[in-house]
Amino acid sequence: MTAKPHLPALNRICAFPIVDGVGVRSVVPARMRFTATLAHFAQRLLGYPLIGIGLLIIAIAAWHSMAPQELVIASGPEGGYFHTTALRYRALLAERGIKARVLPEENTLLGLVEVNKLDSHVDMAFVAQRADAHTYPNVRSLGVITDEPLFVFRRTQTPRFSRLADIKGMRIALGPRDSGSYQLATEVLRAYGVTEDNAVFHTRGLGESVEALRKGEVDVAFILQPLEQPIVAELATTPGLELVDVIDARATSRVLGAGRNMGVVRIPQGIFDLRRNLPATDLTLPTEAVSVVVKANMDPGVLHHLLEVMQQVHGVSNLDREAGSYPRSVGGQLPLHPIAESFHRAGLPFLYRHLPFAAANGIFQLFLLVLPLTILGPVLSFLGVPSPLWFYKETKYRLWLVELRTMLRMHALHGMLTGRQQRRLTALRQLLDQQALGLERCRQAAKLLPP
16 A cells, blocks of 8 residues: 655645544545536536627527517508507518517607606607707617608698698697697797797697698698608698698798708699599698608517618608618717618628527627627737636636546545546646646747847
8 A cells, every 4th residue: 555645745735634543444534525526527617618708698699689579660640651650660570580569659858758767668759849869868769751742631621721821820730749840830829920829730640630620610620741651641631621832832831941951842732632623723831851760779680670671661662762872870969879870871791691580689699798708808808807717727627637636535534546536637637747847848939039
């Protein structure tokens, strides 16, 4: 049997006293075996840290990208353009495996406010009113989807007019407060000197305003809707109602265009009814751009789906536009989302064009997770923080030391090692020899360089 090592020397190596007394042989070996086994197991786990972390990140990204997504859309009043567009989005998103919920809202400004709230469940809304990035810092635009004319309808029993300054004293339906229609109409009327002091303003929803105009409860109604919206053609062809030509629409859009995206549209003669020639002449109306807005931190995969749906819905020709005119990246009032900017410039990214959306989004999410690490690593290295590889090596060496100390204690108590410990010791010696060989080669290479 091999002689036991000198205990004081062993204490210095192991950094704790070795007890060589009677009654400890049956207790210490089990504890030492557990310590050695635990160290060996931890070392084996540590042997593939980068692979394990990488697989974990990929799994999390893939799970997140393939998890069921629900998009909450704040739309306008039922029957209006925002609501009908949201319903079309919902149907097309459902075909792509994304559930969308549409929340009708008379006051369209509230949808923008909800999207801006970090704790709100509303993800998307439509904007056709004055808005700025300072007031809504958590909102990004996906582009302009149409330009809505501000239609002015009057009852034929009222005096005919072409300048809005002439409607003082009349009953005017403007839409709900905090809606785009109300905001734009009141600003236009104020520019002509028409206020609540010299006219009667009715703040009703779209459906109520239309019904009030038909019944004669109001004399004039301002309707902010796209040309192709059915309610516009319905009103334009209703007996007793007439669409007004705003002759100074261009000047109006220039004067009120600061801080918003206004323009002018010409409505062709007969576009609503060729047989009855409605309208009887070409009309000029001011317009307001409509943008789709989302939360700034919306999931990239859902964004790409949504951008493709927008292209599918608005990229076709219509009464007031040619194919490819919308959606467009310019003309919105809020900052354009970086993903939307890339989409409008170059279409879908390579991954989303050639891979299933779930797989492409998983890789994209992984890229977003790894990118900060590639930036943070050099910064921490510059500040003197050791690299993760250094921590890995130090942990591995300390685990080796735990195993070797356990073997020393076992040898001190029994004068021998178990077969398993002997095999492990041979493996550790080979690893240590490889480390020593690598260091020696580095020393030799360093000596060849000039001092």
